[in-house]
Amino acid sequence: MARVVVDVMLKTEILDPQGEAVLGALPRLGVTDVSSVRIGRRVEIEFDENASNVEEQSRVIADKLLANPVIENFTIAVEESVETGAEHA
Amino acid sequence: MSARIGIVTFPGSLDDRDAARAVYLGGAEPVRLWHDDAQISGVDGVWLPGGFSYGDYLRCGAIARFSQVMDTVKAAADAGMPVIGVCNGFQVLCESHLLPGALVRNAHLRYRNAPTRLRVETERTAWTRAFEPGTEVVFPAKHGEGRYVADEAVLDELEDSGRVVFRYADNPNGSMRDIAGVCSEAGNVVGLMPHPEHAVEALTGPSTDGLGIVASVLSHLSEGAVR
Numbered sequence: 001m002a003r004v005v006v007d008v009m010l011k012t013e014i015l016d017p018q019g020e021a022v023l024g025a026l027p028r029l030g031v032t033d034v035s036s037v038r039i040g041r042r043v044e045i046e047f048d049e050n051a052s053n054v055e056e057q058s059r060v061i062a063d064k065l066l067a068n069p070v071i072e073n074f075t076i077a078v079e080e081s082v083e084t085g086a087e088h089a
Numbered sequence: 090m091s092a093r094i095g096i097v098t099f100p101g102s103l104d105d106r107d108a109a110r111a112v113y114l115g116g117a118e119p120v121r122l123w124h125d126d127a128q129i130s131g132v133d134g135v136w137l138p139g140g141f142s143y144g145d146y147l148r149c150g151a152i153a154r155f156s157q158v159m160d161t162v163k164a165a166a167d168a169g170m171p172v173i174g175v176c177n178g179f180q181v182l183c184e185s186h187l188l189p190g191a192l193v194r195n196a197h198l199r200y201r202n203a204p205t206r207l208r209v210e211t212e213r214t215a216w217t218r219a220f221e222p223g224t225e226v227v228f229p230a231k232h233g234e235g236r237y238v239a240d241e242a243v244l245d246e247l248e249d250s251g252r253v254v255f256r257y258a259d260n261p262n263g264s265m266r267d268i269a270g271v272c273s274e275a276g277n278v279v280g281l282m283p284h285p286e287h288a289v290e291a292l293t294g295p296s297t298d299g300l301g302i303v304a305s306v307l308s309h310l311s312e313g314a315v316r
Contacts, residue, residue: 010193014238015263017198065155068148068184070191071238 002047002054003079008067009040041066054078092310094303095122095132097162097178099153103140104175104286111286112136115303124156133310134171134215135162137178139231139284149192149234150180159185171215171306172278176232179270179280188271188280189247190239195232196263204295205230205283206258207269211251214276219304226298228283230261230269235282237264237271247271255281 010016019037026034043066047054058076067074094112096119098105109119120132124142129135143152153159159181166172166187174182182188195201204227209220220226239247244266247253255270262282270281285299 013240014193015196017194017196021198065151066147068151068191070183070189070240071193 001049002051004045004047004054004058005077005079006043006045006058006062006066006074007040007077008043008062008072008074009038010071011073014071092117092133092307093120093131094118094134094136094306095120095129096136096138097122097124097158098138099124099140099142099156099177099181101141101144102138102177104138104284105140107284108136108138108175108286111289111299112303114289115300115307117303117307122158124153124158126158127161129158129161129165134173134306135165136286137162137172137174137181138286139176139178142177142181145177145234148180148184149177150182150184153177153181154184163187166273166278169275169277171309173216173302173306174278174280175284175286176235176282179282180234182278182280187278188273189243190237190268190271192234192282193236193238194234195236195261200231200233201235201261202231203229203261205261205269207255207281207283208258210253210256211272213251214254214272214279214305215309216272216279216302216305217254218308219301225258226285226301227288227296228281228285228299229287229295230283232262232282235262235264237268237282239265244268250274252276254279255283 016038018039023037062074094117096108112119180192209224254272257267257269260267272279285302288294288296288299
Protein backbone atom coordinates (compact mmCIF):
# COMPACT_ATOMS: atom_id res chain seq x y z
CA MET A 1 0.00 0.00 0.00
CA ALA A 2 1.57 3.25 -1.12
CA ARG A 3 1.23 6.19 1.12
CA VAL A 4 1.72 9.67 -0.24
CA VAL A 5 2.25 12.82 1.75
CA VAL A 6 1.46 16.11 0.04
CA ASP A 7 2.60 19.32 1.69
CA VAL A 8 0.85 22.47 0.52
CA MET A 9 2.35 25.87 1.36
CA LEU A 10 1.35 29.41 0.42
CA LYS A 11 3.82 30.84 -2.06
CA THR A 12 6.47 32.98 -0.40
CA GLU A 13 5.15 36.18 -1.96
CA ILE A 14 1.66 35.60 -0.54
CA LEU A 15 1.16 37.10 2.92
CA ASP A 16 0.35 34.42 5.50
CA PRO A 17 -1.61 36.25 8.20
CA GLN A 18 -1.99 33.06 10.28
CA GLY A 19 1.77 32.63 10.37
CA GLU A 20 2.13 36.30 11.29
CA ALA A 21 -0.33 35.85 14.14
CA VAL A 22 1.63 32.88 15.48
CA LEU A 23 4.86 34.82 15.12
CA GLY A 24 3.28 37.65 17.08
CA ALA A 25 2.36 35.25 19.91
CA LEU A 26 5.83 33.79 20.31
CA PRO A 27 7.28 36.53 22.54
CA ARG A 28 4.55 35.71 25.06
CA LEU A 29 6.09 32.21 25.21
CA GLY A 30 9.42 33.81 25.88
CA VAL A 31 10.68 32.96 22.38
CA THR A 32 12.16 36.03 20.78
CA ASP A 33 14.62 34.72 18.18
CA VAL A 34 12.18 33.63 15.44
CA SER A 35 12.02 35.71 12.29
CA SER A 36 9.26 33.97 10.31
CA VAL A 37 6.43 31.47 10.73
CA ARG A 38 4.46 30.13 7.79
CA ILE A 39 1.55 27.72 8.02
CA GLY A 40 0.67 25.12 5.41
CA ARG A 41 -1.33 21.95 5.07
CA ARG A 42 -0.20 18.32 5.16
CA VAL A 43 -2.35 15.78 3.33
CA GLU A 44 -1.83 12.01 3.70
CA ILE A 45 -3.18 9.84 0.91
CA GLU A 46 -3.31 6.05 0.96
CA PHE A 47 -3.64 4.28 -2.34
CA ASP A 48 -5.16 0.84 -2.88
CA GLU A 49 -2.93 -2.21 -2.77
CA ASN A 50 -2.69 -2.54 -6.53
CA ALA A 51 -2.74 1.16 -7.51
CA SER A 52 -0.48 2.12 -10.37
CA ASN A 53 1.11 5.44 -11.31
CA VAL A 54 0.86 6.54 -7.73
CA GLU A 55 3.17 9.49 -8.08
CA GLU A 56 1.54 10.66 -11.29
CA GLN A 57 -1.94 10.39 -9.81
CA SER A 58 -0.82 12.21 -6.67
CA ARG A 59 0.51 15.00 -8.82
CA VAL A 60 -2.88 15.38 -10.51
CA ILE A 61 -4.66 15.35 -7.14
CA ALA A 62 -2.30 17.95 -5.70
CA ASP A 63 -2.28 20.20 -8.74
CA LYS A 64 -6.02 20.09 -9.50
CA LEU A 65 -7.51 19.96 -6.02
CA LEU A 66 -5.25 20.07 -2.97
CA ALA A 67 -3.34 23.17 -4.01
CA ASN A 68 -4.42 26.26 -5.91
CA PRO A 69 -1.40 27.02 -8.11
CA VAL A 70 -2.29 30.71 -8.12
CA ILE A 71 -1.37 31.01 -4.45
CA GLU A 72 0.18 27.73 -3.33
CA ASN A 73 3.08 25.35 -4.02
CA PHE A 74 3.14 21.69 -3.14
CA THR A 75 5.62 18.87 -2.64
CA ILE A 76 4.90 15.17 -2.95
CA ALA A 77 6.61 12.38 -1.03
CA VAL A 78 5.80 8.75 -1.82
CA GLU A 79 6.38 6.32 1.03
CA GLU A 80 6.59 2.84 -0.56
CA SER A 81 4.75 -0.15 0.92
CA VAL A 82 4.52 0.44 4.63
CA GLU A 83 3.78 -3.12 5.81
CA THR A 84 4.33 -2.80 9.52
CA GLY A 85 2.81 0.20 11.15
CA ALA A 86 4.85 -0.42 14.29
CA GLU A 87 7.89 1.63 13.42
CA HIS A 88 5.68 4.61 12.62
CA ALA A 89 3.47 4.29 15.66
CA MET B 90 -41.55 37.63 -20.65
CA SER B 91 -38.71 38.39 -18.36
CA ALA B 92 -35.21 37.05 -18.39
CA ARG B 93 -34.59 33.91 -16.35
CA ILE B 94 -31.67 34.03 -13.95
CA GLY B 95 -30.59 30.72 -12.43
CA ILE B 96 -29.44 30.79 -8.83
CA VAL B 97 -27.33 27.83 -7.79
CA THR B 98 -27.69 26.30 -4.36
CA PHE B 99 -24.63 24.38 -3.21
CA PRO B 100 -24.64 22.51 0.09
CA GLY B 101 -23.78 25.36 2.44
CA SER B 102 -24.98 28.25 0.28
CA LEU B 103 -26.57 30.98 2.39
CA ASP B 104 -27.51 33.85 0.14
CA ASP B 105 -29.37 31.95 -2.54
CA ARG B 106 -32.78 33.09 -1.31
CA ASP B 107 -31.69 36.71 -1.03
CA ALA B 108 -30.22 36.48 -4.53
CA ALA B 109 -33.50 35.07 -5.85
CA ARG B 110 -35.40 37.90 -4.16
CA ALA B 111 -33.04 40.50 -5.59
CA VAL B 112 -33.44 39.05 -9.07
CA TYR B 113 -37.22 39.14 -8.62
CA LEU B 114 -37.23 42.72 -7.30
CA GLY B 115 -34.99 43.74 -10.17
CA GLY B 116 -37.60 42.53 -12.66
CA ALA B 117 -36.17 39.17 -13.74
CA GLU B 118 -37.42 35.68 -13.03
CA PRO B 119 -35.34 33.70 -10.55
CA VAL B 120 -34.89 30.00 -11.29
CA ARG B 121 -33.54 27.80 -8.54
CA LEU B 122 -30.75 25.44 -9.60
CA TRP B 123 -29.28 22.61 -7.55
CA HIS B 124 -25.58 21.76 -7.31
CA ASP B 125 -25.92 18.32 -8.88
CA ASP B 126 -28.15 19.45 -11.74
CA ALA B 127 -26.53 18.67 -15.04
CA GLN B 128 -29.08 20.94 -16.75
CA ILE B 129 -29.50 24.63 -16.14
CA SER B 130 -33.12 24.73 -17.31
CA GLY B 131 -32.74 27.15 -20.19
CA VAL B 132 -31.76 30.11 -18.02
CA ASP B 133 -30.38 33.31 -19.56
CA GLY B 134 -27.86 33.99 -16.81
CA VAL B 135 -26.46 32.40 -13.67
CA TRP B 136 -25.90 33.77 -10.16
CA LEU B 137 -23.53 31.91 -7.84
CA PRO B 138 -24.48 33.07 -4.34
CA GLY B 139 -22.54 33.58 -1.14
CA GLY B 140 -22.23 31.20 1.75
CA PHE B 141 -19.92 28.37 2.68
CA SER B 142 -20.26 25.77 -0.05
CA TYR B 143 -19.11 22.35 1.13
CA GLY B 144 -18.20 23.89 4.47
CA ASP B 145 -15.36 25.85 2.84
CA TYR B 146 -13.36 22.64 3.21
CA LEU B 147 -9.86 22.66 1.71
CA ARG B 148 -10.21 26.18 0.28
CA CYS B 149 -13.30 28.31 -0.23
CA GLY B 150 -14.90 27.21 -3.50
CA ALA B 151 -12.43 24.38 -4.12
CA ILE B 152 -14.95 21.56 -3.85
CA ALA B 153 -17.87 23.43 -5.46
CA ARG B 154 -15.76 23.75 -8.56
CA PHE B 155 -16.17 20.00 -9.12
CA SER B 156 -19.95 19.95 -8.69
CA GLN B 157 -22.08 18.76 -11.57
CA VAL B 158 -23.71 22.11 -12.20
CA MET B 159 -20.36 23.88 -12.59
CA ASP B 160 -19.48 21.84 -15.70
CA THR B 161 -22.59 23.24 -17.35
CA VAL B 162 -22.08 26.75 -15.98
CA LYS B 163 -18.51 26.76 -17.21
CA ALA B 164 -19.52 25.69 -20.71
CA ALA B 165 -22.31 28.30 -20.76
CA ALA B 166 -19.93 31.02 -19.53
CA ASP B 167 -17.42 30.12 -22.23
CA ALA B 168 -20.23 30.49 -24.75
CA GLY B 169 -21.00 34.01 -23.46
CA MET B 170 -23.76 33.51 -20.90
CA PRO B 171 -23.72 36.17 -18.15
CA VAL B 172 -22.51 34.65 -14.88
CA ILE B 173 -22.04 36.51 -11.60
CA GLY B 174 -20.41 35.16 -8.47
CA VAL B 175 -20.87 36.96 -5.19
CA CYS B 176 -18.63 36.27 -2.18
CA ASN B 177 -18.41 32.46 -2.09
CA GLY B 178 -19.62 32.54 -5.69
CA PHE B 179 -16.63 34.74 -6.58
CA GLN B 180 -14.37 32.22 -4.85
CA VAL B 181 -15.97 29.40 -6.88
CA LEU B 182 -15.38 31.34 -10.12
CA CYS B 183 -11.71 31.85 -9.26
CA GLU B 184 -11.25 28.20 -8.29
CA SER B 185 -12.94 27.21 -11.56
CA HIS B 186 -10.50 29.42 -13.50
CA LEU B 187 -13.38 31.39 -14.96
CA LEU B 188 -11.79 34.43 -13.32
CA PRO B 189 -8.11 35.08 -12.61
CA GLY B 190 -6.58 35.36 -9.15
CA ALA B 191 -7.63 33.92 -5.81
CA LEU B 192 -9.30 34.98 -2.56
CA VAL B 193 -7.39 34.32 0.63
CA ARG B 194 -7.73 35.00 4.35
CA ASN B 195 -8.28 38.67 5.24
CA ALA B 196 -4.97 40.30 6.09
CA HIS B 197 -6.12 41.11 9.64
CA LEU B 198 -7.63 37.60 10.11
CA ARG B 199 -10.96 39.04 11.21
CA TYR B 200 -14.33 38.36 9.70
CA ARG B 201 -15.52 41.64 8.23
CA ASN B 202 -19.18 42.50 8.23
CA ALA B 203 -20.18 46.04 7.27
CA PRO B 204 -21.70 48.15 4.51
CA THR B 205 -18.86 48.83 2.11
CA ARG B 206 -18.36 51.65 -0.36
CA LEU B 207 -17.27 50.53 -3.80
CA ARG B 208 -16.43 52.36 -6.99
CA VAL B 209 -17.84 50.85 -10.19
CA GLU B 210 -14.75 51.00 -12.41
CA THR B 211 -16.28 49.89 -15.68
CA GLU B 212 -19.70 49.65 -17.26
CA ARG B 213 -18.37 47.33 -19.93
CA THR B 214 -19.60 44.09 -18.36
CA ALA B 215 -22.87 42.22 -18.54
CA TRP B 216 -23.51 42.99 -14.88
CA THR B 217 -22.53 46.68 -14.59
CA ARG B 218 -23.66 48.30 -17.82
CA ALA B 219 -26.50 50.18 -16.08
CA PHE B 220 -23.96 52.10 -13.95
CA GLU B 221 -21.99 55.18 -14.90
CA PRO B 222 -18.31 54.35 -14.52
CA GLY B 223 -16.98 55.97 -11.36
CA THR B 224 -20.32 55.62 -9.58
CA GLU B 225 -20.02 54.86 -5.90
CA VAL B 226 -22.27 52.10 -4.58
CA VAL B 227 -22.76 50.66 -1.10
CA PHE B 228 -23.04 46.89 -0.73
CA PRO B 229 -22.69 44.91 2.51
CA ALA B 230 -19.46 42.93 2.75
CA LYS B 231 -19.32 39.90 5.04
CA HIS B 232 -16.39 37.58 4.64
CA GLY B 233 -13.31 36.13 6.27
CA GLU B 234 -11.55 35.16 3.05
CA GLY B 235 -11.96 38.11 0.73
CA ARG B 236 -8.44 39.35 0.12
CA TYR B 237 -7.98 39.36 -3.64
CA VAL B 238 -4.52 38.25 -4.76
CA ALA B 239 -2.91 37.60 -8.12
CA ASP B 240 0.64 38.03 -9.36
CA GLU B 241 1.73 41.47 -10.49
CA ALA B 242 1.62 40.60 -14.20
CA VAL B 243 -1.99 39.44 -13.91
CA LEU B 244 -2.93 42.55 -11.92
CA ASP B 245 -1.32 44.80 -14.54
CA GLU B 246 -3.12 42.95 -17.30
CA LEU B 247 -6.46 43.33 -15.48
CA GLU B 248 -5.90 47.06 -15.01
CA ASP B 249 -4.76 47.62 -18.60
CA SER B 250 -7.68 45.75 -20.11
CA GLY B 251 -10.25 47.42 -17.85
CA ARG B 252 -11.22 44.22 -16.07
CA VAL B 253 -11.14 45.60 -12.53
CA VAL B 254 -14.90 46.02 -12.10
CA PHE B 255 -15.22 47.15 -8.47
CA ARG B 256 -12.70 48.80 -6.18
CA TYR B 257 -13.03 49.39 -2.43
CA ALA B 258 -13.10 52.99 -1.24
CA ASP B 259 -11.84 51.71 2.14
CA ASN B 260 -10.14 48.36 1.64
CA PRO B 261 -11.62 46.07 4.33
CA ASN B 262 -9.44 42.99 3.85
CA GLY B 263 -6.06 43.86 2.33
CA SER B 264 -7.04 43.06 -1.27
CA MET B 265 -4.30 43.88 -3.75
CA ARG B 266 -4.87 47.24 -5.43
CA ASP B 267 -8.17 47.57 -3.49
CA ILE B 268 -9.82 45.15 -5.91
CA ALA B 269 -13.33 44.06 -4.87
CA GLY B 270 -14.44 42.56 -8.19
CA VAL B 271 -13.10 41.54 -11.59
CA CYS B 272 -14.49 40.21 -14.87
CA SER B 273 -13.60 37.78 -17.62
CA GLU B 274 -12.03 38.90 -20.87
CA ALA B 275 -15.42 39.03 -22.61
CA GLY B 276 -17.04 40.79 -19.64
CA ASN B 277 -19.84 38.25 -19.24
CA VAL B 278 -18.42 36.69 -16.07
CA VAL B 279 -18.15 38.98 -13.04
CA GLY B 280 -17.13 38.18 -9.47
CA LEU B 281 -17.19 40.42 -6.42
CA MET B 282 -16.96 39.95 -2.66
CA PRO B 283 -19.58 42.43 -1.35
CA HIS B 284 -23.24 41.53 -1.71
CA PRO B 285 -25.48 43.44 -4.12
CA GLU B 286 -28.37 41.11 -3.24
CA HIS B 287 -28.40 42.54 0.30
CA ALA B 288 -28.75 46.07 -1.06
CA VAL B 289 -32.08 45.99 -2.85
CA GLU B 290 -34.57 47.30 -0.30
CA ALA B 291 -34.41 50.40 1.89
CA LEU B 292 -35.86 48.49 4.83
CA THR B 293 -33.07 45.94 5.11
CA GLY B 294 -30.14 47.22 3.06
CA PRO B 295 -27.72 50.13 3.28
CA SER B 296 -28.79 51.17 -0.24
CA THR B 297 -30.76 49.89 -3.21
CA ASP B 298 -27.71 50.01 -5.47
CA GLY B 299 -27.82 46.23 -5.91
CA LEU B 300 -30.82 46.58 -8.23
CA GLY B 301 -28.41 48.09 -10.77
CA ILE B 302 -26.74 44.68 -11.10
CA VAL B 303 -30.03 43.08 -12.17
CA ALA B 304 -30.90 46.07 -14.37
CA SER B 305 -27.52 45.66 -16.04
CA VAL B 306 -27.96 42.04 -16.95
CA LEU B 307 -31.51 42.70 -18.16
CA SER B 308 -30.27 45.44 -20.44
CA HIS B 309 -27.41 43.20 -21.61
CA LEU B 310 -29.81 40.38 -22.41
CA SER B 311 -32.45 42.55 -24.07
CA GLU B 312 -29.89 43.92 -26.49
CA GLY B 313 -28.99 40.38 -27.42
CA ALA B 314 -25.41 41.27 -26.65
CA VAL B 315 -24.58 37.66 -25.76
CA ARG B 316 -21.66 36.62 -27.87
